[in-house]
Amino acid sequence: xxLVVLPAVxxxxxxxxxxxxxxxxxxxxxxxxxxxxxxxxxVTQDRERLAxxxxxxxxxxxxxxxxxxxxxxxxPLQTHLMARRDFPFPLPxxxxxxxxxxxxxxxxxxxxxxxxxxxxxxxxxxxxxxxxFLAEIHSxxxxxxQGSTRYLAPGAPMDGLPPVxxxxxxxxxxxxxxxxxxPADLGRQYARVSKDANPIHTSTLAAKALxxxxxxxxxxxxxxxxxxxxxxxxxxAFTVDVRFTKPVLLPSKVRxxxxxxxxxxWQAVTTVDGLKPFVxxxxxxxxx
Amino acid sequence: MSAPRAVxxxxxxxxxxxMGTAYAKASAQDLLTAALDGLVARxxxxxxxxxxxxxGAVLKHTRDFNLTREAVLGSALDPSTPAxxxxxxxxxxxxxxxxxxxxxxxxxxxxxxxxxxxxxxDAPIVVTEQLRQTLLALNAARTLPAKLAALASIRPAxxxxxxxxxTEPRTGLSMGEHQALTTKxxxxxxxxxxxxxxxxxxxxxxxxxxxxxxxxxxPYLGVTIDKILRPDTSMEKLAALKPVFGGxxxxxxxxxxxxxxxxxxxxxxxxxxxxxxxxxxxxxxFVDAEVAAVDYVDGEEGLLMAPAYAVPRLLARNGLTFxxxxxxxxxxxxxxxxxxxLAAWESEEFCTTKLGLTHALGAVDRAKLNVNGxxxxxxxxxxxxxxxxxASLAAMLKAKGPGSKGLISICAAGGQGVAAILEAV
Numbered sequence: 229x230x231l232v233v234l235p236a237v238x239x240x241x242x243x244x245x246x247x248x249x250x251x252x253x254x255x256x257x258x259x260x261x262x263x264x265x266x267x268x269x270x271v272t273q274d275r276e277r278l279a280x281x282x283x284x285x286x287x288x289x290x291x292x293x294x295x296x297x298x299x300x301x302x303x304p305l306q307t308h309l310m311a312r313r314d315f316p317f318p319l320p321x322x323x324x325x326x327x328x329x330x331x332x333x334x335x336x337x338x339x340x341x342x343x344x345x346x347x348x349x350x351x352x353x354x355x356x357x358x359x360x361f362l363a364e365i366h367s368x369x370x371x372x373x374q375g376s377t378r379y380l381a382p383g384a385p386m387d388g389l390p391p392v393x394x395x396x397x398x399x400x401x402x403x404x405x406x407x408x409x410x411p412a413d414l415g416r417q418y419a420r421v422s423k424d425a426n427p428i429h430t431s432t433l434a435a436k437a438l439x440x441x442x443x444x445x446x447x448x449x450x451x452x453x454x455x456x457x458x459x460x461x462x463x464x465a466f467t468v469d470v471r472f473t474k475p476v477l478l479p480s481k482v483r484x485x486x487x488x489x490x491x492x493x494w495q496a497v498t499t500v501d502g503l504k505p506f507v508x509x510x511x512x513x514x515x516x
Numbered sequence: 517m518s519a520p521r522a523v524x525x526x527x528x529x530x531x532x533x534x535m536g537t538a539y540a541k542a543s544a545q546d547l548l549t550a551a552l553d554g555l556v557a558r559x560x561x562x563x564x565x566x567x568x569x570x571x572g573a574v575l576k577h578t579r580d581f582n583l584t585r586e587a588v589l590g591s592a593l594d595p596s597t598p599a600x601x602x603x604x605x606x607x608x609x610x611x612x613x614x615x616x617x618x619x620x621x622x623x624x625x626x627x628x629x630x631x632x633x634x635x636x637x638d639a640p641i642v643v644t645e646q647l648r649q650t651l652l653a654l655n656a657a658r659t660l661p662a663k664l665a666a667l668a669s670i671r672p673a674x675x676x677x678x679x680x681x682x683t684e685p686r687t688g689l690s691m692g693e694h695q696a697l698t699t700k701x702x703x704x705x706x707x708x709x710x711x712x713x714x715x716x717x718x719x720x721x722x723x724x725x726x727x728x729x730x731x732x733x734x735p736y737l738g739v740t741i742d743k744i745l746r747p748d749t750s751m752e753k754l755a756a757l758k759p760v761f762g763g764x765x766x767x768x769x770x771x772x773x774x775x776x777x778x779x780x781x782x783x784x785x786x787x788x789x790x791x792x793x794x795x796x797x798x799x800x801x802f803v804d805a806e807v808a809a810v811d812y813v814d815g816e817e818g819l820l821m822a823p824a825y826a827v828p829r830l831l832a833r834n835g836l837t838f839x840x841x842x843x844x845x846x847x848x849x850x851x852x853x854x855x856x857x858l859a860a861w862e863s864e865e866f867c868t869t870k871l872g873l874t875h876a877l878g879a880v881d882r883a884k885l886n887v888n889g890x891x892x893x894x895x896x897x898x899x900x901x902x903x904x905x906x907a908s909l910a911a912m913l914k915a916k917g918p919g920s921k922g923l924i925s926i927c928a929a930g931g932q933g934v935a936a937i938l939e940a941v
Contacts, residue, residue: 275737279541288590289546290553291737338738460553460562460592 229346233267237343238304240423243311244319250311251318257350257357257386259316265346266305273301273337281421284414285452288459291338295331295468296452298341298373300422302363303448305345306377309361315347317357317381320438323472324447325358326395329375330467330514335367342366349378351392356382358392399471399508402496404483408453410445412479418449429478444475450507454495457486463513466492470509482506520626520787522617522802523941527907528555529781530736532895533743535636539778542737544573544580548587548633551780551900554734555629556592559784559796565594567625570612571782572603573633574898574929577640584631603899605928606849607807608632609781610902610936616785617802626790630906632899633780647674684929686813691820691929692773692850696762698818699852702859706767709851710754713772713892715882716848720889721747728888732907744775744895772851777895781903783910788941799910800922803937806830812931817870820853822933823925824860828871830935836921837878843912843922844884845905848891853927887912902926906938913940 273293281297282289310319335341342365349360358380365373411417415429424446427434435443451470455462476482476497483502486495492512498505530550533539539547548571556562571584580586585599604611609632616628643651647670654666683690699709723729724741733742749771759766760773784796791798808826810817823846831837838844838861846854860866861877868874888908891901902924909922920940927933 276541283541288549289542289737290550291735459590460556 230264231267232264233269234308237268237271238308240304240307241425243304243307244425247307247311247319250313251320254318255316256383257316257381257389259314261316261347261350261359262309262312262314264309265344266308267342267344268305269342271301271341271343273339273341275337277421278337284417284421285449286456287452291336292334293337294452294455295329295373296448296455298331298335298365299327299329299363299375299377299448300424301341302343302345302365302375303422303424305343305363306361309345309347317359321382323380323382324377325380325472326378327376327447327451327470327472328467329373332372332374332465332514334464335365335372339367349393350389352385352389353380353392354385356380357386357389395469395471397510399510400494401498401502401505401508402485402487402494404485404496404498404502406457406484407500408482408484408497410476410478410480410482414445414449415443415478418446422446422448424448440475440477442477445478447472447507450476450497451509454484454486454497454507454509455511457484457495458493458511462511465514466511467514468509468511470507472507474504474506476506519621520623520789522620522785523788523791523798524800524802524906524910524938525559525784525786525791525796526555526799527732527781527783527903527910528558529733529900529904529907530554530779531733531739531742532777532779532897533739534895535776535778537743537778538737538739539635540637542635542778543638544576544633544635545583545587545590547635547736547778547780548573548583548631549590550734550736551631551633551782552587552591552593552629555782555784557734562592563594566597566627566629568616568619569593569597569599569629569631570602570615571599571629571631571633572601572608572612572899574603574605574608575634575636575639577638583633604932604934605930606847606896606898607902607926607928607932607934608899609783610906610924610926610934611807613783613785613802613902613906614805614934614936620785620787627784627786629782629784630903631780631782632897632901632903634897634899635778636776637778644674644676646671650674684819690761692761692768694812694819695850695852696766696768698821698856699767699850700762701818702856704767704852704855704859708855709767709772710751712848712851712854713754714749714751716886716889716892717746717749719887720745720893723888728911732911742894744777745893768850768852772892774849774891774896777897779895779897779900781900781907783903783907797914798941799914800938800940803939804830804834805934805936806833808933810931817931818856819929819931820849820927821856821860822931823927823935824857824866824933825871826933826935827857827923827925828861828867828873828877830937831877834937836937838880840921841884841923842916842920843887843909844880845886845890845909845922845924847896847901847905847926848886849896849927851892857925902934906936909938913938916940
């Protein structure tokens with residue numbers, strides 16, 4: 229696997245435009261995933277941007293950053309890989325279906341971080357082909373965070389691929405005790421602080437072009453808001469697994485609930501009537 | 517069985533900074549939660565249910581109606597810890613210490629945290645009264661013409677946001693303008709004010725360099741030390757400043773007045789028994805407190821002179837004089853405020869006519885006054901100052917040794933003053 233060391237965190241907007249402009253003619257699963265790891269070293273975290281991110285997601289402003297913020301730092305490397313000509317799938321239509329991350333210790337905003345992302349795990353999914361972006365963050369040589377973002381490229385499954393690894397656990401739908409009101413401009417607010425400027429979250433026209441009645445909120449906003457709901461009860465070291473089952477339209481009112489179990493937490497964001505889940509999460513402390 | 521006694525276990529605060537600087541993006545709730553989190557970490561309170569957390573803020577947004585409870589819910593404390601918001605302007609968190617100590621003394625609770633926060637950066641902005649009335653009318657309007665009529669009455673001038681006023685509602689004078697009247701009445705000189713200011717900065721700088729605040733302050737957002745502190749300030753530098761209160765002949769400057777400050781502080785107050793059970797240190801016992809108020813509205817007394825009444829009443833009730841104290845902590849709203857209090861206590865006339873004493877209360881030994889600096893150097897996030905002073909004094913008493921006594925005095929808007937006595941365990 230070749231290392232591609234980038235001089236700075238790549239520009240997400242430019243890469244998104246590039247990926248959109250080169251959507252046609254991509255080879256699909258038979259093209260295979262690019263055999264490269266994108267790396268940026270010695271990244272300074274932007275306190276101002278973190279303050280905005282914390283505000284939009286509901287985190288208190290602390291010196292310690294959230295695990296989802298660390299994911300946000302690695303996101304530009306994902307779009308960078310997707311914009312490469314050798315990336316097999318066109319960006320429009322690719323869906324973020326699940327996410328898993330491990331925080332090995334609390335990370336401070338003052339730390340300078342080394343980020344790396346690669347694409348892996350091409351697999352057959354019942355609705356198309358799945359792949360993962362595997363990300364790592366090191367601080368002074370120490371692995372502090374690891375993330376795995378699973379996307380689905382819808383379409384015909386390809387023969388000869390291994391079946392997608394499935395988290396066999398039954399995520400319980402926790403009874404929601406809180407109502408969250410998501411304003412119409414939440415996608416724009418989150419896009420500003422996360423740099424995830426995918427127009428499906430900010431432009432009704434773009435959302436309609438992809439068959440959605442309105443814009444949808446970023447899955448990673450919902451994920452962040454769920455972690456923020458635990459506040460200081462979140463352990464210092466943990467793994468969180470998240471399933472995105474249905475997009476949340478904006479504006480909307482959703483229900484949120486969480487339940488402690490075996491030292492960890494189950495969480496769910498559902499429709500207000502509690503019948504359909506949007507996002508399910510499981511947080512498990514790491515055993516020291 | 518004797519009544520339970522409240523003791524100060526310790527405190528925690530964030531470094532204080534000038535408004536609009538390092539904490540510009542932090543809300544009052546962010547700051548208060550940070551102060552609580554640090555205290556929880558210092559004393560291993562994570563997951564514990566405390567008797568009560570009491571605190572508040574002076575500049576408070578309506579969304580923060582339950583500020584302290586919300587901060588508890590965002591902290592590592594057991595969410596079943598109750599909380600209450602209370603407010604007494606600059607004396608807020610000292611009043612919170614008194615409130616919790618009294619609850620502990622009556623056996624209602626065993627443990628609590630007194631806290632306070634202010635962020636001038638997060639100050640609520642209010643719309644003009646005309647716009648407010650129009651928006652209420654618009655809300656009440658049921659028909660389109662009625663709504664349009666309401667909207668049409670808005671004038672550009674109505675749209676200017678109103679920053680929160682730091683003026684006294686009944687006099688229209690700012691606190692500095694009020695103090696300027698008192699300063700003049702007591703003949704407090706510019707030189708005396710600047711001397712007190714230099715002493716405060718030097719004392720706070722020394723305390724920081726000696727590591728005094730290692731046990732009392734947790735860094736926040738990359739700030740590790742009080743940012744208002746000017747260790748190198750001098751009489752010459754202060755003399756160069758122009759007066760900001762009291763007109764061109766005034767003696768009060770930006771140097772010898774406290775700066776608008778962002779910060780938060782918290783102090784852990786528990787019963788002696790609770791401290792023992794949880795193996796926590798007992799720095800100082802809460803002994804007694806007194807709140808006084810003066811009629812400042814029509815000029816009967818100076819706005820910030822209430823401590824000059826609270827302290828003598830507190831001393832008399834406890835049979836104490838200034839000589840019985842090892843440390844005397846007087847909040848430095850302005851250097852001139854402290855000097856006016858000291859002058860009043862030394863004045864035969866004030867003490868006999870205003871306090872009804874037979875002679876002057878006496879002088880405060882300057883060597884015992886604000887030994888580790890106070891608000892002029894540290895800054896003054898209004899509601900946090902009482903918790904800052906309580907925690908610092910308790911730590912100083914602990915170092916001094918058992919039986920040593922300390923006095924805290926804080927002036928507050930509305931013509932009020934709060935004084936309290938602590939004694940080392």
